[in-house]
Amino acid sequence: MHFRFAIMFLAVLAFITTPVFAQETEERIVDEVVAQVNDGVITLSRVKREMKSIVDASVEQGKARDLAEKEVNEKQGELIANLINEELLLQRAKEIGLEREVDAAVNQQFLQIMKENNLTTLDALYAEMRKTGVNPDDIRELWRKQRTREYVIQQEVQRKEYWKPTATELKAYYEANKTRFATPETVTLSEIFLGFAGRTEDSVRTKAAELVKALRAGGDFSKAVTENSDRPNAAETKGKVGKIKVADLEPKIAAAIKDVKPGSYSDPIELDETGLSIVFVEAREAASSDSKFDEEAVRLAILQERSPEATKKFISSLRSESYIKINERYRPLVSPILFEEERKEQASSN
Numbered sequence: 001m002h003f004r005f006a007i008m009f010l011a012v013l014a015f016i017t018t019p020v021f022a023q024e025t026e027e028r029i030v031d032e033v034v035a036q037v038n039d040g041v042i043t044l045s046r047v048k049r050e051m052k053s054i055v056d057a058s059v060e061q062g063k064a065r066d067l068a069e070k071e072v073n074e075k076q077g078e079l080i081a082n083l084i085n086e087e088l089l090l091q092r093a094k095e096i097g098l099e100r101e102v103d104a105a106v107n108q109q110f111l112q113i114m115k116e117n118n119l120t121t122l123d124a125l126y127a128e129m130r131k132t133g134v135n136p137d138d139i140r141e142l143w144r145k146q147r148t149r150e151y152v153i154q155q156e157v158q159r160k161e162y163w164k165p166t167a168t169e170l171k172a173y174y175e176a177n178k179t180r181f182a183t184p185e186t187v188t189l190s191e192i193f194l195g196f197a198g199r200t201e202d203s204v205r206t207k208a209a210e211l212v213k214a215l216r217a218g219g220d221f222s223k224a225v226t227e228n229s230d231r232p233n234a235a236e237t238k239g240k241v242g243k244i245k246v247a248d249l250e251p252k253i254a255a256a257i258k259d260v261k262p263g264s265y266s267d268p269i270e271l272d273e274t275g276l277s278i279v280f281v282e283a284r285e286a287a288s289s290d291s292k293f294d295e296e297a298v299r300l301a302i303l304q305e306r307s308p309e310a311t312k313k314f315i316s317s318l319r320s321e322s323y324i325k326i327n328e329r330y331r332p333l334v335s336p337i338l339f340e341e342e343r344k345e346q347a348s349s350n
Helices: 004-013 044-060 065-074 076-095 099-116 122-131 136-163 167-176 201-216 221-228 251-257 295-320 331-338 340-349
Strands: 033-037 040-043 186-195 240-245 269-271 275-285 324-326
Touching (some): 033 044, 033 076, 040 044, 040 076, 044 065, 076 099, 076 295, 076 324, 076 331, 099 122, 099 136, 167 295, 186 201, 251 269, 251 275, 324 331
Antiparallel strands (some): 033 040, 033 324, 186 240, 186 275
């Protein structure tokens, strides 16, 4: 069973989200409170687990352990600051009642992986995860925190920013950025996905090559999808992916279909550790310099520009409204990072 892809995915997440909880080291850590955040606390044992998880993820990606440990130690203050911000977002999620929505999204993630790996029960999925040394409870907690952060920012920041611009502002932005709203090159795609899970990779590659040969000879694509694709609901979707901007395609797929004409098939495309995809190019639409006003597209473009700064201000406001007490031992490491935005605001107002 090929679950390495899931572990690699988690390794990447370790640098942008809260990492998975690692097993305790043999060295016993005397716990202490690093920071109090309203009614919650950030403990030293939690910080140590996070640091170890980031190191392990770096090693998984090929970095030398001593170098990874050095880098993490140098960024301990940043890590603690991030944990404090995360705690504030988790507390905010409880205040606005997002827990049920978050849990439903996490459950759906598990079901999706279960289907992609041809497993019929969650217990079977958990057993396979444990075989690779991955604790399902740790993964659930990781995803729960990740989704919580996403949903809080979406509801408290992005939704509000999306509707902020007036009709006049939208028109003015469009006129000043017309080239951004020119018609992009698009492709309409369908696919057959053949997963490696439960099979030898060579047998999957052989099957993919045979399918491409049969399709190019006039085979029935819809039938081939129904009988062979490992995507959930492939029989209902008939493998349809839909219209996509070429610029938004994964580079590997974009390169593979670059010279494929409408009505033709790509060679099998290897998707990392998960399996192979055969892509059917249904249609192509060339880019055009013509532009047209689309309110949704303009709002999204403005949101993309404003969201990072708006998110910083939102988290800063959470800090200003909260009780945060940092252990004197760690204050010199954390405060310059945690309260950087607040100091900038004070300096600009003076």
